[in-house]
Each structure stands twice: as C-alpha cells, then as structure tokens.
Amino acid sequence: MERSVRLCGLWAMLLCAGAAATGAQPPVTNLSVSVENLCTIIWTWNPPEGASPNCSLRYFSHFGDKQDKKIAPETHRLKEVPLNERICLQVGSQCSTNESEKPSILMEKCISPPEGDPESAVTELQCVWDNLSYMKCSWLPGRNASPDTNYTLYYWHKSLGKILQCENIYREGQHIGCSFDLTKVKDSSFEQHSVQIMVKDDAGKIRPSFNVVPLTSHVRPGPPCITNLFFQAGVLYVQWENPQNFSSRCLSYEVEVNNSQTEMHSHFYVDEDKCQNPEFRRNNIEGTICFMVPGVLPDAFYTVRIRAKTNKLCYEDDKLWSDWSQEMSIGKKPNSTFYITMLLIIPVIVASAIIVLLLYLKRLKIIIFPPIPDPGKIFKEMFGDQNDDTLHWKKYDIYEKQSKEETDSVVLIENLKKASQ
Incomplete structure (x- = not known):
C-alpha cells in the first residue's frame, strides 16, 4: 500500500514537473468515480498540486467521445445515464474560462458496465x-x-x-x-x-x-371529455374539457365527426381554441376548448369523439395519442323502424323461398335436366308388339280353317244318311 502511494506521489510530481516545464497547469489529483441511486454517476477530484496562487482555477471536463464539454470551478461532476456501457470522463485544470487557453494534462476515470452476459x-x-x-x-x-x-x-x-x-x-x-x-x-x-x-x-x-x-x-395524456355540442348557422360547435393535469397550451387534439346520412368520417386537427360562440363563452371555464365544424347538415345525425396528445411546447414527445373520448351525438336520429322491419321481413322471405324450392326441387330437376330416352326400349316397343300381333293372327287362321273342315264333314255325313233312306 505504501509503495503504491509513493508511486502515485512520484507520478504526480513528474506530471507537475512536466507541466511546469511546458508552462501549463498541473493536472487534478485523486480523480474517482462512484454511482448513486440507480443511474447517477459522480466524478470527484482534488485541485492540482503546485498550482499558482494567482490562478483562478477552472476545471475543463468532457466525456470520452468529447461530448458535453463543461468548464466550471466545482471539483465534481455528475451525470444521469444508463449504465449499460462503459462511460469515461476526462478532467483537466486551467486558470480561466477561456477555451483557447491550453488546459493541463487530462486525467481520465471510467465506470464499467454491469457484469453478465x-x-x-x-x-x-x-x-x-x-x-x-x-x-x-x-x-x-x-x-x-x-x-x-x-x-x-x-x-x-x-x-x-x-x-x-x-x-x-x-x-x-x-x-x-x-x-x-x-x-x-x-x-x-x-x-x-x-x-x-x-x-x-x-x-x-x-x-x-x-x-x-x-x-x-x-x-401520454388521458382522453378528453366532450361537454357540449351545438348547431348554429350550418356550423357544429364542439366543446370539451382537457385531460386531468394538462393545460390547453401543452396539447394538440384530433376531432372525429361521423355523419350517419353520408356515412363519412371527417378528421380535424386542433392546436388551439378556434371558436368565439357566445353560447359557449357564457359557460366557458378554464381547461375547456372549443372547435367549429363547418358545412354540417342540420337534418343529419352526427357522432363526435376526440383524442389528445402532447405538443413540443411542453414535452419532447408528440406522437403518443390518448384513447378516444366517449362519443357524443347530435341531430335527428335516423328512423330505425324501416330497417328493423326489413331485417325481420327479409329472413322470412328467404326462408319461404327455400321451402318452396325444396318442395318443387324434383320438378325443377326434371325441367332443368330432362331424362334421356333409351333407344333400346323404343325399338323393343316398335318390333316386339308387331311380332305378337302376327302370331295372334296366325293362330286365328288355323282355328278358322279347322272349324270350317269340321263343319263341312258333319254336313256331308247327314246328307249321305238321308239319301240312303
């Protein structure tokens, strides 16, 4: 331990001697680094040894990438930074705040990232x-x-x-x-x-x-709350309250207007209060904002909803939208009786048509796909019936001949008997 202290002292003496030889200020001493809280890094150091009593000491410091340069009389510096990488601070001394003045030799102290894969x-x-x-x-x-x-x-x-x-x-x-x-x-x-x-x-x-x-x-702000909707001279006035904890100057808005008659969805972007309607001004309180939607149809039914985001007047990020507010409606609501009736009648008509088709499906099949005649059956009917008739007539002729022969024989015998008598 004593040997390391002696070496440090010897190193400081050599640096001071070198600084004196070049006319520059000696370097700072006892530069150390520590971490407080979770991500607060603190560097501390002592004034240089052998500094001139007529010198008004200032300390020149910057990080390893030569960013965030600073000249100040304090013998410490802190920085809030994620400790995911190696971070180094370089510190030197000089006698004024003039950046052109050559500082002392820079001393450096680093903090390593956390251990692990x-x-x-x-x-x-x-x-x-x-x-x-x-x-x-x-x-x-x-x-x-x-x-x-x-x-x-x-x-x-x-x-x-x-x-x-x-x-x-x-x-x-x-x-x-x-x-x-x-x-x-x-x-x-x-x-x-x-x-x-x-x-x-x-x-x-x-x-x-x-x-x-x-x-x-x-x-990210919470959703606004719509407080009032009002028609006047073809204009729809919309008024809402800001999300809790926010002022109007720190927010931007998006107003969505849905028209049930044309089924159009219109979007408007609002940065400030843009209407001066006295109907609203009588009830206007701090934290409310108003917007005019032109070209509306008084006979139509409108639904309105709003969302908000922060702007760069107060915050760095301007891309995180809030959730949409609850919808508020105004205007004549469309008659739903006709649509309900159609929803009830159409299924009945379709079901009836299906039943009729099922009942007459066989007949429709015959009409659409008629049966193909069998040629064999046709020829059989044509020639088979004729053969049967020919045989029938042949049998009839034989029977008739036989009947005639028998009749003639009987008549002949009776005539012979009478002649012999």
Missing part, C-alpha cells in the same frame, strides 16, 4: 408516463435469458427518499411490463427531473438493464 439483458426497455399519474414500463426478454426468469423492476426519482421496487408485473404477449404510481412532481423545475429504471432477475442470472426517462418525454 449482454445477450441475457432485457431489450426494448421503454417507459410511458400516462396522464402524469402512473408510469408504465415494458421490455422483451434477452436472447439468452431463461423463459422462466422472474424479473424485477426498481425505480427512483428525486422526490423519493429511496429506491423502490415495482410490484405490478404483468405480461402482454411477448412483452413483460410493470406499472407504478408517479404523480406530477410539485416542483417548478420538474422538467429537469428524470426517473431512473433498472430491470434484473431475482436469481442474478441475467445482466441488469438500465434506463433514464426524462419527465418531459414519453408522456
């Missing part, structure tokens, strides 16, 4: 802040993770005194997720805050995965 860590770890009330995080299992892995999510943000564990683990198809309460931070600078996330398993067989979610990103 990188292919076992979860992937696509994403979190969405729903209606500024609760945060919902989801992920996919790692390629080399066991199917029966029991995952645990830990989270931390500035308003918490300690790291908490998420209890509401769920599965949606291949994704695994967890949701936890996260109400809006009551701080004027809440936009600068983040939620730190870590996902690992209970048995320690997979590599932990980290994420840092800024409170101004991935925010």
Whole structure:
C-alpha cells in the first residue's frame, strides 16, 4: 500500500514537473468515480498540486467521445445515464474560462458496465408516463435469458427518499411490463427531473438493464371529455374539457365527426381554441376548448369523439395519442323502424323461398335436366308388339280353317244318311 502511494506521489510530481516545464497547469489529483441511486454517476477530484496562487482555477471536463464539454470551478461532476456501457470522463485544470487557453494534462476515470452476459439483458426497455399519474414500463426478454426468469423492476426519482421496487408485473404477449404510481412532481423545475429504471432477475442470472426517462418525454395524456355540442348557422360547435393535469397550451387534439346520412368520417386537427360562440363563452371555464365544424347538415345525425396528445411546447414527445373520448351525438336520429322491419321481413322471405324450392326441387330437376330416352326400349316397343300381333293372327287362321273342315264333314255325313233312306 505504501509503495503504491509513493508511486502515485512520484507520478504526480513528474506530471507537475512536466507541466511546469511546458508552462501549463498541473493536472487534478485523486480523480474517482462512484454511482448513486440507480443511474447517477459522480466524478470527484482534488485541485492540482503546485498550482499558482494567482490562478483562478477552472476545471475543463468532457466525456470520452468529447461530448458535453463543461468548464466550471466545482471539483465534481455528475451525470444521469444508463449504465449499460462503459462511460469515461476526462478532467483537466486551467486558470480561466477561456477555451483557447491550453488546459493541463487530462486525467481520465471510467465506470464499467454491469457484469453478465449482454445477450441475457432485457431489450426494448421503454417507459410511458400516462396522464402524469402512473408510469408504465415494458421490455422483451434477452436472447439468452431463461423463459422462466422472474424479473424485477426498481425505480427512483428525486422526490423519493429511496429506491423502490415495482410490484405490478404483468405480461402482454411477448412483452413483460410493470406499472407504478408517479404523480406530477410539485416542483417548478420538474422538467429537469428524470426517473431512473433498472430491470434484473431475482436469481442474478441475467445482466441488469438500465434506463433514464426524462419527465418531459414519453408522456401520454388521458382522453378528453366532450361537454357540449351545438348547431348554429350550418356550423357544429364542439366543446370539451382537457385531460386531468394538462393545460390547453401543452396539447394538440384530433376531432372525429361521423355523419350517419353520408356515412363519412371527417378528421380535424386542433392546436388551439378556434371558436368565439357566445353560447359557449357564457359557460366557458378554464381547461375547456372549443372547435367549429363547418358545412354540417342540420337534418343529419352526427357522432363526435376526440383524442389528445402532447405538443413540443411542453414535452419532447408528440406522437403518443390518448384513447378516444366517449362519443357524443347530435341531430335527428335516423328512423330505425324501416330497417328493423326489413331485417325481420327479409329472413322470412328467404326462408319461404327455400321451402318452396325444396318442395318443387324434383320438378325443377326434371325441367332443368330432362331424362334421356333409351333407344333400346323404343325399338323393343316398335318390333316386339308387331311380332305378337302376327302370331295372334296366325293362330286365328288355323282355328278358322279347322272349324270350317269340321263343319263341312258333319254336313256331308247327314246328307249321305238321308239319301240312303
């Protein structure tokens, strides 16, 4: 231990001597790194040894990729960053804030990624802040993770005194997720805050995965609430209340209008209050917004629904739409008696037609597919009957001849008897 201290001291003396020879400031000393909470990395150092008393020390620091440069008098620097990769900070000293001034030799300190197989860590770890009330995080299992892995999510943000564990683990198809309460931070600078996330398993067989979610990103509002619909001069006025916890200037809207007469679905995108109807203004309260839908038919029946999303005036993400609001209708509802009657009559007609077809199916089959005559039967009837008649007449002639012969013989004998007498 004493030998290493002596070596460090000797190294510092050599650096100071080299700096003095070149006219540059000596380097910082005792540069160290540590991790707080889940993803807060803190670098600390001591002022350089042998610095000139007339020097107003400033410290020049940047990360290994030369990004996020900073010159400040503080002897520490922190950064919220996911600990999934190796992160290094380089620090030097100088006597002013002038960037053209050559700083001292840069000292570097790194933090290594967590241990474990990188292919076992979860992937696509994403979190969405729903209606500024609760945060919902989801992920996919790692390629080399066991199917029966029991995952645990830990989270931390500035308003918490300690790291908490998420209890509401769920599965949606291949994704695994967890949701936890996260109400809006009551701080004027809440936009600068983040939620730190870590996902690992209970048995320690997979590599932990980290994420840092800024409170101004991935925010999804709740659905608006339609409060009033009104026809006037061929215009449909729509009024609604903003989702809870949001102001109008931070939201954009999509209004869907369905016309039952033309079966058309119209979509309108709204960024601000665009109507000045006094009918609404009398009841207008903070947190409501109004929109005019032109070219409507007063005799038609309309249904309206609305959804909202955040805009970039207040939040970074402007692609997460809320669920649709409940529909509200206005106008003359179409007469459903005719349609109900047709729905009842059409099945009866179809059933009757099927029964008639079944009853006359054999007759229809004969008409459509008449039987093919048998030639053998026709010839048999033609020649067979004639042979029978010929035999009949032949028998009759023989019988008649026999009768004549017998009659003639009897008559002859009687004549002979009379002549002899």
